[in-house]
Amino acid sequence: MVWFSYHGGHSGEFCAHAKSTLEEIVETAIERGFTHYGLSEHCPRYRVEDLYPGEEDCGIAGLAKAFDGYVKRAFALRDARAGEIELLIGFETETLPPEGWLDAMTALRQAHPFDYIVGSVHDICGRWVDFSPADTTALAADLGGPEALHLAYFDTVTTMVETLRPDIVAHLDLVRKFEPPRFGFSPRVLSVVERTLEAIRASGGILDVNCAAFRNGYGPVYPLPQILERARAMGIRVTLGDDSHGVKTVGVGLDRSLAAIASAGYDSVAYLTRTDGWREAPLDTLKPGRI
Template sequence: MSWFSFHGGHSGQFCAHAKGTLREVVERAIALGFTHYGLSEHAPRFRDVDLYPGEEALGTTGLERAFQAYVAEAIALRSEYGDRIELLIGFETETLPPVIWPDTMRRLREENPFDYMVGSVHDIDGRWVDFSRAETERLKADLGGPEALHLAWFQQMTAMVEALRPEVVGHIDLIRKFEPRGFAFGPRALLAAERLLEAVRATGGVLDLNCAPVRNGYGAAYPQPALLDMAERMGVGVTLGDDSHGPETVGVGLEASLAAAATAGYRSIQCLSAKRGWETVPIERVSRP
């Protein structure tokens, strides 16, 4: 049996909105029987205006130092625990700074010995979409309403996938985080989502089946059933992501992600190995021990 996650592993040691140490995250993954576990710390921000809430004291220089310390610690932990778990070391992208983010994210990847990259978007034109309901509503109004917001989101996601070609494409419908249960994208947004999925398929990526919404009370796992059904019909692969932000959330909710894949008709889940690349695992072989 296999049990894995490739989006998460954030820790309070290197992420201001997470908890615990990276070692505690890894030890928790081992205790829970993970066979593979991906660490994907957030890319640093390079402008003060782009700092996450709580990062002001660190500043951009401190974030860059913390990111390099994360890489060093992850490598050391992979060596220490290599006989008990396969740790994959990656990072989670931003589309920041605006305009120059493709070169900035590519540089981070080229300068570090990463196994993979989680391609994520958390902003539209430098404005956060997932930190505050009020802030997201202001952005929605400024762009011209819900449809305009959703179109801008999927366009940004598509641009990120085409520019960076990430192995894992993170929470493709994060933009619905503050929408009510039962929310559905409109026809134009679904067409934009289809173009995104075409880009994922063309670049060889797989979707992050992300259980954070289930764990945090924001609804179904990302992507929502309508998008996951579309992805399955298009032949886009999926993998599991716990989006953990500390040892206490390692693996929490992943069963919901697995159930969502089965409901959408998936018969296999993709698992990443540093030596062998993506491996197709029959869904009945994916289970928490």
């Protein structure tokens, strides 16, 4: 029996908006019964205008140094804890800088022997879609309204998938983070989502069923049921992501991810191993952790 998550493991040691040390997160994953756990720290950002508020003192050079520190620490922990848990080491990408992001992410991917990468989109042309409701509303207004924002976001995700071909596609509908309860995408947006799903299927990507939305009070897990059901019909595989940012969120909410996966009609979930690559675990064989 297995228990796993591949999008998360962000730590306050290497990420300014996270908590805890990386070792504390790994220890918590072991305590909570994970057999496989992915560490996917955020990649560096390369322009001053892409810094989060509070990162000004760290700066561009500081982010790069922190990421190098993460890589060294993560691989050391993988070896040190090999008898207790199988750690998979990766990173979470950005479509930043707007010009040259693909080269930057590709170079980072090739710089270290990562087990996988998580393909994420958090911006449109350098403007955040998930940082604050006010920022997202302003971006939508500048693009021509909420539907225009959704269309631009999914177009960006499609391009990211087609060009970068990440192993895991993260929080597919992150753009609806600040939408009201019972929100659903318009038919026009869903037609673009269809193209995004087709790109994921063609690239062999695995879809992250991410519990952070539910855990943080932003509606159902990512992606919405209407998208997850379509992904299942298209034969796109799914995996679990706790999107943890400290010990308090390791594994928290993954029961909701499992419930969403089952409701969409899946009977198994994909998990990554270092020796055999991606494997499928039947839903009734999973061993949920101890929270």
